[in-house]
Amino acid sequence: MTDSQPRLVVLTGAGISAESGLKTFRDGDGLWENHAIEDVATPEAWVRDPELVLRFYDERRTQVRRAKPNPAHHALAELEQAGFDVRIVTQNIDDLHERAGSRDVLHLHGEILKARSSIDPRLLYPLPRGGIKLGDLCDKGSQLRPHVVWFGEAVPTYPHACDIVAEADLLLVVGTSLSVMPAAMLVDQAPVECPCILVDPKASHLSPRWVKALDRPASEGLPTLAEHWKRENRLWVPEWL
The missing domain is CATH 3.30.1600.10 (SIR2/SIRT2 'Small Domain')
Known part of the structure; x- marks a missing residue:
């Protein structure tokens, strides 16, 4: 990897934590x-x-x-350890991303x-x-x-999250529907040419036409994508999506 490597921005929501047993x-x-x-x-x-x-x-x-980080958390951390530029914006207030080893995590709703x-x-x-x-x-x-951040309070890190998404070369949405705020608004901040992949058991039913759908739980879908990217040593949208 080089300093000019493509940037993977990952938006994570409640679904990824739910697979670690957090209600x-x-x-x-x-x-x-x-x-x-x-x-x-x-x-x-x-x-x-x-x-x-x-x-x-x-x-x-x-x-x-x-709770313990699940394979989805570990897959993202392992991508970073392999030299990929991975930035995570999460709606979750837990520390499972950090415990898995991810170092660049922005918590929209606090910690x-x-x-x-x-x-x-x-x-x-x-x-x-x-x-x-x-x-x-x-x-x-x-x-x-x-x-x-309680219901009815402002999200102080939202502008920073917008800046992160605006610099994405590939956007990965995990454990949150593209119809739920603030994820929906954040996705709109990505560059027009930036591909987007939604990982969710119901991804095909949730995603707009321009979003690639991977109909798997996060703990299955993310390790699959991560292995493809590490094997090729590059970010890309697999042909089978």
Whole structure:
């Protein structure tokens, strides 16, 4: 590989984490682990019952720590280790990409293994163990909160994500539908000539005509693509797609 190698940008969503056993919010019933979204994942919930919100995210944090990266996470990390230019933009708040070995990961919705100040979002604190309790304060004296983007909050990293996608030579969408925001808007930031591959068990039904569909779960589809690219030592859209 050279400094001018093509860039692979990967957009990952809940589906890739679900294959590691992490339950995720689904629009179908409006519940996340049997909790109404309005009660645990909004600014209003934080004001109304911060103890419930903290307890909810402590439980999710425990699940993340127990989960392990699956073959899809490892396939992306191995591409990077093989010399490919891989940039990941994920909607997931877990650290499975990083634990698999990926080094260039942008989290659109925050990171559950970090706490942040309630008054200064620049003040971040890693949570290698344990969680957040009422009374845990930042350096400016405000209550710590989960470092996640709640429903109704702005996505501060979105402009950076747009810049990353705009420099893609090949766009790979995994574990998220092209009809779900913000993935749909991010895809529109890719160069006109940039090919796009959607990896999903229902990819053929989800993808527009200009998107190549790979109808497999992430843990099967990504290793397959990665092996092809490593064998050829180049990024390309396989003829069988």
